[in-house]
Amino acid sequence: MGYKHNIDEILDIGYDVLRKNGYHNVGVNQILKEAGIPKGSFYNFFESKEDFAVKVVKRYGETNTEWMKAFFDNSELSPIESLQSFYKFMIDTNETDDYLSGCIVNNMSIEVGRINNIMASKANEQFISWLNILAQVISKGQNLKEITTKFNALEIAEYLHAGFYGTFSRMKVTRNRTYMDIWYNMSFEFIKN
Amino acid sequence: MGYKHNIDEILDIGYDVLRKNGYHNVGVNQILKEAGIPKGSFYNFFESKEDFAVKVVKRYGETNTEWMKAFFDNSELSPIESLQSFYKFMIDTNETDDYLSGCIVNNMSIEVGRINNIMASKANEQFISWLNILAQVISKGQNLKEITTKFNALEIAEYLHAGFYGTFSRMKVTRNRTYMDIWYNMSFEFIKN
DNA sequence: AATTAATTAGACTAATTGGTCTAGTTGAGA
DNA sequence: TCTCAACTAGACCAATTAGTCTAATTAATT
Numbered sequence: 001m002g003y004k005h006n007i008d009e010i011l012d013i014g015y016d017v018l019r020k021n022g023y024h025n026v027g028v029n030q031i032l033k034e035a036g037i038p039k040g041s042f043y044n045f046f047e048s049k050e051d052f053a054v055k056v057v058k059r060y061g062e063t064n065t066e067w068m069k070a071f072f073d074n075s076e077l078s079p080i081e082s083l084q085s086f087y088k089f090m091i092d093t094n095e096t097d098d099y100l101s102g103c104i105v106n107n108m109s110i111e112v113g114r115i116n117n118i119m120a121s122k123a124n125e126q127f128i129s130w131l132n133i134l135a136q137v138i139s140k141g142q143n144l145k146e147i148t149t150k151f152n153a154l155e156i157a158e159y160l161h162a163g164f165y166g167t168f169s170r171m172k173v174t175r176n177r178t179y180m181d182i183w184y185n186m187s188f189e190f191i192k193n
Numbered sequence: 194m195g196y197k198h199n200i201d202e203i204l205d206i207g208y209d210v211l212r213k214n215g216y217h218n219v220g221v222n223q224i225l226k227e228a229g230i231p232k233g234s235f236y237n238f239f240e241s242k243e244d245f246a247v248k249v250v251k252r253y254g255e256t257n258t259e260w261m262k263a264f265f266d267n268s269e270l271s272p273i274e275s276l277q278s279f280y281k282f283m284i285d286t287n288e289t290d291d292y293l294s295g296c297i298v299n300n301m302s303i304e305v306g307r308i309n310n311i312m313a314s315k316a317n318e319q320f321i322s323w324l325n326i327l328a329q330v331i332s333k334g335q336n337l338k339e340i341t342t343k344f345n346a347l348e349i350a351e352y353l354h355a356g357f358y359g360t361f362s363r364m365k366v367t368r369n370r371t372y373m374d375i376w377y378n379m380s381f382e383f384i385k386n
Numbered sequence: 387a388a389t390t391a392a393t394t395a396g397a398c399t400a401a402t403t404g405g406t407c408t409a410g411t412t413g414a415g416a
Numbered sequence: 417t418c419t420c421a422a423c424t425a426g427a428c429c430a431a432t433t434a435g436t437c438t439a440a441t442t443a444a445t446t
Contacts, residue, residue: 002413003412003413003422003423003424004412004423004424005423005424020307021307021308022217022304022305022308023217024215024216024217024218025217025304025305025308027402027403027404028403028404028405029402029403029404037424037425038424038425038426039405039406039424039425039426039427040407040408040423040424040425040426041423041424041425043404043405043406044422044423044424045423048404048405049403049404049405100307101307102303102307106303106362107303107304109362109363109365109366110295110299110300110303110304110361110362110365111215111218111300111303111304112215112218113293113362113365113366114213114214114293114294114295114365115214115215115218120365120366120368121366123366124366124367127363127366150382151375151378151379151382155375155379156379158363158372158375159375159376159379162356162359162360162362162363162372162376163355163356163359163376164359165358165359165362165363166355166356166357166358166359166360166362167355167359168303169299169302169303169306169355169358169359170302170320170351170355170358172302172303172306172307172313173302173306173313173314173316173317173320174317175313179351179355182344182348182351182352183352183355183356185344186344186348186349186352189343189344190383195443196392196393196394196442196443197393197394197442198393198394220432220433220434221433221434221435222432222433222434230394230395231394231395231396232394232395232396232397232435232436233393233394233395233396233437234393234394234395236434236435236436237392237393237394238393241434241435242433242434242435387446388445388446389444389445389446390443390444390445390446391442391443391444391445392441392442392443392444393440393441393442393443394439394440394441394442395438395439395440395441396437396438396439397436397437397438397439398435398436398437398438399434399435399436399437400433400434400435400436401432401433401434401435402431402432402433402434403430403431403432403433404429404430404431404432405428405429405430405431406427406428406429406430407426407427407428407429408425408426408427408428409424409425409426409427410423410424410425411422411423411424411425412421412422412423412424413420413421413422413423414419414420414421414422415418415419415420415421416417416418416419416420
Protein backbone atom coordinates (compact mmCIF):
# COMPACT_ATOMS: atom_id res chain seq x y z
CA MET A 1 0.00 0.00 0.00
CA GLY A 2 2.51 2.58 1.05
CA TYR A 3 1.90 5.79 2.96
CA LYS A 4 -0.26 8.72 2.03
CA HIS A 5 2.21 10.74 0.04
CA ASN A 6 4.64 9.77 -2.62
CA ILE A 7 8.02 11.35 -3.29
CA ASP A 8 7.74 11.26 -7.07
CA GLU A 9 4.35 12.97 -7.06
CA ILE A 10 5.76 15.74 -4.89
CA LEU A 11 8.75 16.07 -7.21
CA ASP A 12 6.45 16.36 -10.23
CA ILE A 13 4.49 19.17 -8.61
CA GLY A 14 7.77 20.75 -7.54
CA TYR A 15 8.90 20.60 -11.14
CA ASP A 16 5.95 22.72 -12.26
CA VAL A 17 6.30 25.21 -9.43
CA LEU A 18 10.06 25.66 -9.72
CA ARG A 19 10.10 25.78 -13.50
CA LYS A 20 7.50 28.54 -13.59
CA ASN A 21 8.62 30.60 -10.64
CA GLY A 22 12.29 29.91 -10.15
CA TYR A 23 14.07 28.86 -6.97
CA HIS A 24 14.30 31.83 -4.63
CA ASN A 25 10.87 33.10 -5.60
CA VAL A 26 9.22 29.97 -4.23
CA GLY A 27 8.90 29.23 -0.53
CA VAL A 28 8.68 25.82 1.07
CA ASN A 29 5.19 26.70 2.26
CA GLN A 30 4.05 27.24 -1.30
CA ILE A 31 5.35 23.83 -2.27
CA LEU A 32 3.52 22.25 0.68
CA LYS A 33 0.31 23.97 -0.34
CA GLU A 34 0.50 23.01 -3.99
CA ALA A 35 1.49 19.44 -3.17
CA GLY A 36 -1.03 19.19 -0.34
CA ILE A 37 1.44 17.83 2.19
CA PRO A 38 2.34 18.93 5.72
CA LYS A 39 5.76 20.25 6.55
CA GLY A 40 6.65 17.14 8.48
CA SER A 41 6.35 15.00 5.37
CA PHE A 42 8.41 17.40 3.32
CA TYR A 43 11.31 17.32 5.74
CA ASN A 44 10.91 13.62 6.15
CA PHE A 45 11.46 13.15 2.42
CA PHE A 46 13.97 15.94 1.80
CA GLU A 47 16.86 17.28 3.81
CA SER A 48 16.24 20.86 2.80
CA LYS A 49 14.71 23.06 0.15
CA GLU A 50 17.97 22.81 -1.78
CA ASP A 51 17.92 19.01 -1.59
CA PHE A 52 14.34 19.07 -2.86
CA ALA A 53 15.17 21.32 -5.82
CA VAL A 54 18.17 19.22 -6.78
CA LYS A 55 16.03 16.09 -6.73
CA VAL A 56 13.40 17.83 -8.87
CA VAL A 57 16.05 18.62 -11.47
CA LYS A 58 17.44 15.10 -11.27
CA ARG A 59 14.06 13.48 -11.76
CA TYR A 60 13.10 15.73 -14.64
CA GLY A 61 16.48 15.29 -16.27
CA GLU A 62 16.37 11.53 -16.08
CA THR A 63 12.76 11.31 -17.24
CA ASN A 64 13.60 13.54 -20.16
CA THR A 65 16.64 11.45 -21.02
CA GLU A 66 14.45 8.36 -21.30
CA TRP A 67 11.90 10.24 -23.36
CA MET A 68 14.58 11.50 -25.76
CA LYS A 69 16.04 8.02 -26.17
CA ALA A 70 12.62 6.66 -27.06
CA PHE A 71 11.90 9.58 -29.36
CA PHE A 72 14.98 8.99 -31.49
CA ASP A 73 14.83 5.19 -31.27
CA ASN A 74 11.25 5.15 -32.49
CA SER A 75 11.70 7.79 -35.14
CA GLU A 76 11.40 6.58 -38.70
CA LEU A 77 12.90 9.80 -40.04
CA SER A 78 16.49 10.28 -41.14
CA PRO A 79 18.88 11.60 -38.47
CA ILE A 80 18.65 15.26 -39.46
CA GLU A 81 14.91 15.04 -39.94
CA SER A 82 14.43 13.46 -36.55
CA LEU A 83 16.54 16.22 -34.99
CA GLN A 84 14.40 18.79 -36.72
CA SER A 85 11.23 17.11 -35.58
CA PHE A 86 12.61 16.99 -32.02
CA TYR A 87 13.24 20.73 -31.88
CA LYS A 88 10.00 21.50 -33.66
CA PHE A 89 8.26 19.55 -30.93
CA MET A 90 10.17 21.41 -28.21
CA ILE A 91 9.21 24.78 -29.66
CA ASP A 92 5.57 23.74 -30.00
CA THR A 93 5.59 22.59 -26.39
CA ASN A 94 6.69 26.02 -25.27
CA GLU A 95 3.92 27.54 -27.34
CA THR A 96 1.27 25.65 -25.41
CA ASP A 97 2.91 27.05 -22.31
CA ASP A 98 2.53 30.64 -23.51
CA TYR A 99 6.32 30.84 -23.83
CA LEU A 100 6.72 31.71 -20.19
CA SER A 101 8.47 28.88 -18.42
CA GLY A 102 11.31 27.50 -20.50
CA CYS A 103 13.52 24.65 -19.35
CA ILE A 104 14.04 24.07 -15.63
CA VAL A 105 17.64 22.99 -16.14
CA ASN A 106 18.38 26.22 -17.98
CA ASN A 107 16.50 28.31 -15.42
CA MET A 108 18.30 26.74 -12.47
CA SER A 109 21.66 27.03 -14.22
CA ILE A 110 21.21 30.76 -14.68
CA GLU A 111 19.55 31.56 -11.35
CA VAL A 112 21.63 29.52 -8.96
CA GLY A 113 24.47 28.05 -11.06
CA ARG A 114 26.89 30.55 -9.60
CA ILE A 115 25.90 30.31 -5.98
CA ASN A 116 25.04 26.64 -5.58
CA ASN A 117 27.64 24.05 -6.46
CA ILE A 118 25.39 21.07 -5.94
CA MET A 119 22.68 22.41 -8.22
CA ALA A 120 25.27 23.47 -10.77
CA SER A 121 26.76 20.02 -11.02
CA LYS A 122 23.36 18.30 -11.09
CA ALA A 123 22.15 20.60 -13.89
CA ASN A 124 25.34 19.99 -15.82
CA GLU A 125 24.89 16.25 -15.41
CA GLN A 126 21.43 16.32 -16.97
CA PHE A 127 22.55 18.52 -19.80
CA ILE A 128 25.44 16.23 -20.66
CA SER A 129 23.17 13.22 -20.58
CA TRP A 130 20.88 14.84 -23.18
CA LEU A 131 23.89 15.96 -25.17
CA ASN A 132 25.14 12.43 -25.62
CA ILE A 133 21.84 11.33 -27.09
CA LEU A 134 21.85 14.24 -29.52
CA ALA A 135 25.48 13.57 -30.43
CA GLN A 136 24.65 9.98 -31.36
CA VAL A 137 21.96 11.12 -33.76
CA ILE A 138 24.25 13.81 -35.19
CA SER A 139 26.98 11.25 -35.65
CA LYS A 140 24.64 9.05 -37.67
CA GLY A 141 23.71 12.07 -39.76
CA GLN A 142 27.37 12.76 -40.38
CA ASN A 143 27.95 9.21 -41.55
CA LEU A 144 25.06 9.59 -43.97
CA LYS A 145 26.59 12.92 -45.15
CA GLU A 146 23.46 14.77 -44.04
CA ILE A 147 25.31 16.86 -41.45
CA THR A 148 28.53 18.84 -41.73
CA THR A 149 31.73 17.15 -40.57
CA LYS A 150 33.52 20.45 -40.04
CA PHE A 151 32.93 19.91 -36.33
CA ASN A 152 32.56 16.76 -34.31
CA ALA A 153 29.19 15.43 -33.24
CA LEU A 154 29.46 16.39 -29.59
CA GLU A 155 30.43 19.96 -30.45
CA ILE A 156 27.50 20.27 -32.81
CA ALA A 157 25.20 18.84 -30.16
CA GLU A 158 26.37 21.38 -27.61
CA TYR A 159 26.15 24.16 -30.18
CA LEU A 160 22.60 23.22 -31.08
CA HIS A 161 21.25 22.63 -27.63
CA ALA A 162 22.89 25.55 -25.85
CA GLY A 163 21.83 27.73 -28.78
CA PHE A 164 18.32 26.55 -28.09
CA TYR A 165 18.79 27.64 -24.47
CA GLY A 166 19.67 31.11 -25.71
CA THR A 167 16.27 31.28 -27.35
CA PHE A 168 14.62 30.86 -23.96
CA SER A 169 16.00 34.16 -22.72
CA ARG A 170 14.46 35.89 -25.68
CA MET A 171 11.22 33.95 -25.43
CA LYS A 172 10.74 34.82 -21.76
CA VAL A 173 10.71 38.54 -22.41
CA THR A 174 9.18 38.66 -25.90
CA ARG A 175 6.67 35.94 -25.12
CA ASN A 176 6.40 34.69 -28.64
CA ARG A 177 8.11 32.08 -30.82
CA THR A 178 9.46 34.43 -33.46
CA TYR A 179 13.07 34.07 -32.49
CA MET A 180 12.81 30.36 -31.76
CA ASP A 181 11.69 29.79 -35.35
CA ILE A 182 14.50 31.97 -36.69
CA TRP A 183 16.98 30.02 -34.60
CA TYR A 184 15.56 26.74 -35.89
CA ASN A 185 15.80 27.72 -39.55
CA MET A 186 19.28 29.18 -39.27
CA SER A 187 20.77 26.39 -37.17
CA PHE A 188 19.64 23.62 -39.46
CA GLU A 189 20.63 25.57 -42.54
CA PHE A 190 24.11 25.91 -41.05
CA ILE A 191 24.68 22.32 -39.97
CA LYS A 192 23.23 20.67 -43.06
CA ASN A 193 25.72 19.38 -45.56
CA MET B 194 27.63 70.11 -3.97
CA GLY B 195 24.64 67.84 -3.84
CA TYR B 196 23.73 65.45 -1.06
CA LYS B 197 25.75 62.64 0.38
CA HIS B 198 24.65 59.83 -1.90
CA ASN B 199 24.29 59.61 -5.63
CA ILE B 200 21.78 57.52 -7.55
CA ASP B 201 24.19 56.39 -10.25
CA GLU B 202 26.75 55.15 -7.74
CA ILE B 203 24.04 53.11 -6.01
CA LEU B 204 22.92 51.72 -9.36
CA ASP B 205 26.49 50.70 -10.21
CA ILE B 206 26.84 48.81 -6.94
CA GLY B 207 23.39 47.34 -7.50
CA TYR B 208 24.55 46.13 -10.89
CA ASP B 209 27.36 44.11 -9.32
CA VAL B 210 25.18 42.68 -6.58
CA LEU B 211 22.25 41.75 -8.80
CA ARG B 212 24.37 40.36 -11.61
CA LYS B 213 26.24 38.05 -9.26
CA ASN B 214 23.40 36.99 -7.00
CA GLY B 215 20.22 37.39 -8.98
CA TYR B 216 17.06 39.23 -7.97
CA HIS B 217 15.22 37.21 -5.35
CA ASN B 218 18.42 36.07 -3.70
CA VAL B 219 19.31 39.64 -2.78
CA GLY B 220 17.52 41.60 -0.07
CA VAL B 221 17.17 45.36 0.11
CA ASN B 222 19.22 45.30 3.32
CA GLN B 223 22.12 43.73 1.46
CA ILE B 224 22.01 46.46 -1.14
CA LEU B 225 21.97 49.11 1.60
CA LYS B 226 24.96 47.50 3.25
CA GLU B 227 27.03 47.18 0.08
CA ALA B 228 26.14 50.68 -1.06
CA GLY B 229 26.59 52.13 2.42
CA ILE B 230 23.28 53.97 2.46
CA PRO B 231 20.40 54.01 4.95
CA LYS B 232 17.00 52.68 4.05
CA GLY B 233 15.51 56.17 3.95
CA SER B 234 17.77 57.16 1.09
CA PHE B 235 17.01 54.01 -0.86
CA TYR B 236 13.26 54.54 -0.70
CA ASN B 237 13.74 58.22 -1.40
CA PHE B 238 15.50 57.37 -4.66
CA PHE B 239 13.54 54.27 -5.65
CA GLU B 240 9.88 53.39 -5.37
CA SER B 241 10.56 49.75 -4.59
CA LYS B 242 13.08 46.96 -4.96
CA GLU B 243 11.57 46.22 -8.35
CA ASP B 244 11.93 49.84 -9.45
CA PHE B 245 15.56 49.74 -8.33
CA ALA B 246 16.33 46.56 -10.27
CA VAL B 247 14.67 47.87 -13.42
CA LYS B 248 16.75 51.06 -13.18
CA VAL B 249 19.91 48.99 -12.70
CA VAL B 250 19.17 47.09 -15.90
CA LYS B 251 18.31 50.30 -17.75
CA ARG B 252 21.52 52.02 -16.71
CA TYR B 253 23.70 49.05 -17.56
CA GLY B 254 21.93 48.55 -20.87
CA GLU B 255 22.34 52.14 -21.93
CA THR B 256 25.96 52.34 -20.81
CA ASN B 257 26.71 49.18 -22.71
CA THR B 258 24.96 50.49 -25.80
CA GLU B 259 27.23 53.53 -25.81
CA TRP B 260 30.28 51.36 -25.26
CA MET B 261 29.33 49.08 -28.15
CA LYS B 262 28.77 52.03 -30.48
CA ALA B 263 32.21 53.40 -29.65
CA PHE B 264 33.78 49.96 -29.97
CA PHE B 265 32.57 49.45 -33.54
CA ASP B 266 32.99 53.10 -34.57
CA ASN B 267 36.61 53.12 -33.46
CA SER B 268 37.45 49.70 -34.81
CA GLU B 269 39.86 49.66 -37.70
CA LEU B 270 39.06 46.04 -38.48
CA SER B 271 36.71 44.81 -41.20
CA PRO B 272 33.09 44.21 -40.10
CA ILE B 273 33.44 40.48 -39.47
CA GLU B 274 36.80 40.94 -37.78
CA SER B 275 35.40 43.62 -35.50
CA LEU B 276 32.50 41.33 -34.61
CA GLN B 277 34.96 38.57 -33.81
CA SER B 278 37.05 40.88 -31.71
CA PHE B 279 33.92 42.03 -29.89
CA TYR B 280 32.90 38.51 -28.88
CA LYS B 281 36.48 37.56 -28.10
CA PHE B 282 36.54 40.50 -25.72
CA MET B 283 33.23 39.47 -24.15
CA ILE B 284 34.48 35.93 -23.56
CA ASP B 285 37.74 37.19 -22.07
CA THR B 286 35.79 39.48 -19.77
CA ASN B 287 33.87 36.52 -18.41
CA GLU B 288 37.14 34.70 -17.87
CA THR B 289 38.40 37.42 -15.54
CA ASP B 290 35.13 36.97 -13.69
CA ASP B 291 35.74 33.24 -13.16
CA TYR B 292 32.80 32.56 -15.48
CA LEU B 293 30.31 32.93 -12.71
CA SER B 294 28.20 35.99 -13.32
CA GLY B 295 27.22 36.27 -16.97
CA CYS B 296 25.07 39.09 -18.33
CA ILE B 297 22.59 40.80 -16.04
CA VAL B 298 20.07 41.24 -18.85
CA ASN B 299 20.16 37.52 -19.55
CA ASN B 300 20.00 36.66 -15.86
CA MET B 301 17.02 38.90 -15.21
CA SER B 302 15.27 37.67 -18.36
CA ILE B 303 15.48 34.09 -17.18
CA GLU B 304 14.84 34.62 -13.48
CA VAL B 305 11.99 37.13 -13.57
CA GLY B 306 11.06 37.49 -17.25
CA ARG B 307 7.99 35.37 -16.72
CA ILE B 308 6.72 36.92 -13.53
CA ASN B 309 7.60 40.57 -13.96
CA ASN B 310 6.29 42.42 -17.00
CA ILE B 311 8.15 45.63 -16.31
CA MET B 312 11.50 43.90 -16.00
CA ALA B 313 10.75 41.78 -19.06
CA SER B 314 10.07 44.75 -21.26
CA LYS B 315 13.05 46.71 -19.93
CA ALA B 316 15.38 43.75 -20.56
CA ASN B 317 13.97 43.32 -24.03
CA GLU B 318 14.52 47.01 -24.73
CA GLN B 319 18.20 46.80 -23.89
CA PHE B 320 18.68 43.64 -25.90
CA ILE B 321 17.06 45.18 -28.97
CA SER B 322 19.20 48.27 -28.63
CA TRP B 323 22.37 46.12 -28.72
CA LEU B 324 20.93 44.07 -31.55
CA ASN B 325 20.57 47.09 -33.80
CA ILE B 326 24.21 47.98 -33.37
CA LEU B 327 25.27 44.42 -34.22
CA ALA B 328 22.91 44.36 -37.21
CA GLN B 329 24.53 47.49 -38.64
CA VAL B 330 27.95 45.90 -38.51
CA ILE B 331 26.62 42.67 -39.98
CA SER B 332 24.94 44.60 -42.76
CA LYS B 333 28.24 46.24 -43.66
CA GLY B 334 29.85 42.81 -43.68
CA GLN B 335 27.16 41.54 -46.00
CA ASN B 336 27.75 44.41 -48.41
CA LEU B 337 31.44 43.54 -48.43
CA LYS B 338 30.51 39.88 -49.08
CA GLU B 339 32.22 38.87 -45.82
CA ILE B 340 29.01 37.56 -44.25
CA THR B 341 26.31 35.28 -45.63
CA THR B 342 23.24 36.90 -47.15
CA LYS B 343 21.13 33.79 -46.68
CA PHE B 344 19.53 35.60 -43.73
CA ASN B 345 19.02 39.29 -43.06
CA ALA B 346 21.30 41.27 -40.79
CA LEU B 347 18.88 41.56 -37.89
CA GLU B 348 18.19 37.83 -37.90
CA ILE B 349 21.89 37.07 -37.88
CA ALA B 350 22.40 39.56 -35.06
CA GLU B 351 19.72 37.91 -32.98
CA TYR B 352 21.06 34.46 -33.82
CA LEU B 353 24.56 35.44 -32.79
CA HIS B 354 23.75 37.30 -29.64
CA ALA B 355 21.08 34.99 -28.27
CA GLY B 356 23.38 32.08 -29.12
CA PHE B 357 25.98 33.81 -26.98
CA TYR B 358 23.39 33.97 -24.18
CA GLY B 359 23.00 30.22 -24.45
CA THR B 360 26.69 29.87 -23.67
CA PHE B 361 26.14 31.60 -20.33
CA SER B 362 23.94 28.78 -19.08
CA ARG B 363 26.68 26.32 -19.82
CA MET B 364 29.39 28.58 -18.44
CA LYS B 365 27.59 29.06 -15.13
CA VAL B 366 27.58 25.36 -14.35
CA THR B 367 30.80 24.23 -16.03
CA ARG B 368 32.70 27.33 -14.92
CA ASN B 369 35.06 27.32 -17.83
CA ARG B 370 35.20 28.85 -21.31
CA THR B 371 35.36 25.61 -23.28
CA TYR B 372 31.92 25.85 -24.72
CA MET B 373 32.12 29.61 -25.30
CA ASP B 374 35.14 29.05 -27.52
CA ILE B 375 33.40 26.25 -29.41
CA TRP B 376 30.40 28.49 -29.91
CA TYR B 377 32.65 31.28 -31.18
CA ASN B 378 34.44 29.10 -33.71
CA MET B 379 31.31 27.45 -35.01
CA SER B 380 29.20 30.60 -35.22
CA PHE B 381 31.73 32.54 -37.22
CA GLU B 382 32.47 29.57 -39.44
CA PHE B 383 28.75 29.38 -40.20
CA ILE B 384 28.06 33.04 -40.92
CA LYS B 385 31.18 33.69 -42.97
CA ASN B 386 30.75 33.77 -46.70
C1' DA C 387 18.01 84.97 7.71
C1' DA C 388 13.91 82.35 6.90
C1' DT C 389 11.58 78.94 4.36
C1' DT C 390 11.08 74.85 1.93
C1' DA C 391 11.90 70.57 -0.28
C1' DA C 392 15.11 66.93 -0.71
C1' DT C 393 17.79 63.86 1.62
C1' DT C 394 19.59 61.14 5.51
C1' DA C 395 19.01 58.10 9.34
C1' DG C 396 17.49 54.05 11.27
C1' DA C 397 13.87 52.19 14.43
C1' DC C 398 9.95 49.75 13.56
C1' DT C 399 6.25 46.59 11.44
C1' DA C 400 3.62 42.85 9.52
C1' DA C 401 4.38 39.09 6.79
C1' DT C 402 7.17 35.46 5.33
C1' DT C 403 11.36 32.66 5.30
C1' DG C 404 13.59 27.89 5.93
C1' DG C 405 13.74 24.83 9.34
C1' DT C 406 12.78 22.30 14.10
C1' DC C 407 10.22 19.79 17.29
C1' DT C 408 7.00 16.82 19.46
C1' DA C 409 3.11 13.94 19.31
C1' DG C 410 0.32 10.89 17.03
C1' DT C 411 -0.49 7.46 13.16
C1' DT C 412 0.49 3.97 9.85
C1' DG C 413 2.18 -0.22 7.77
C1' DA C 414 5.42 -3.93 7.27
C1' DG C 415 8.09 -7.66 9.28
C1' DA C 416 9.17 -10.73 13.33
C1' DT D 417 0.01 -9.48 17.77
C1' DC D 418 3.86 -6.80 18.95
C1' DT D 419 7.52 -3.79 17.70
C1' DC D 420 9.70 -0.30 15.39
C1' DA D 421 10.82 2.68 11.84
C1' DA D 422 8.64 5.55 8.52
C1' DC D 423 5.47 8.84 7.94
C1' DT D 424 1.93 12.51 8.98
C1' DA D 425 0.55 16.65 11.19
C1' DG D 426 1.05 21.27 12.18
C1' DA D 427 2.43 24.41 16.03
C1' DC D 428 6.32 26.86 16.71
C1' DC D 429 10.86 29.56 16.14
C1' DA D 430 14.53 32.78 15.03
C1' DA D 431 15.87 35.27 11.19
C1' DT D 432 14.82 37.83 7.36
C1' DT D 433 11.70 40.09 4.02
C1' DA D 434 10.06 44.52 1.66
C1' DG D 435 8.41 48.50 3.05
C1' DT D 436 6.76 52.59 6.45
C1' DC D 437 7.32 56.24 9.50
C1' DT D 438 9.09 60.05 12.06
C1' DA D 439 12.73 63.02 13.11
C1' DA D 440 16.88 65.26 12.03
C1' DT D 441 19.80 67.37 8.66
C1' DT D 442 21.22 69.47 4.40
C1' DA D 443 21.24 72.52 0.39
C1' DA D 444 19.07 75.62 -2.45
C1' DT D 445 15.66 79.56 -2.90
C1' DT D 446 13.35 83.67 -1.34
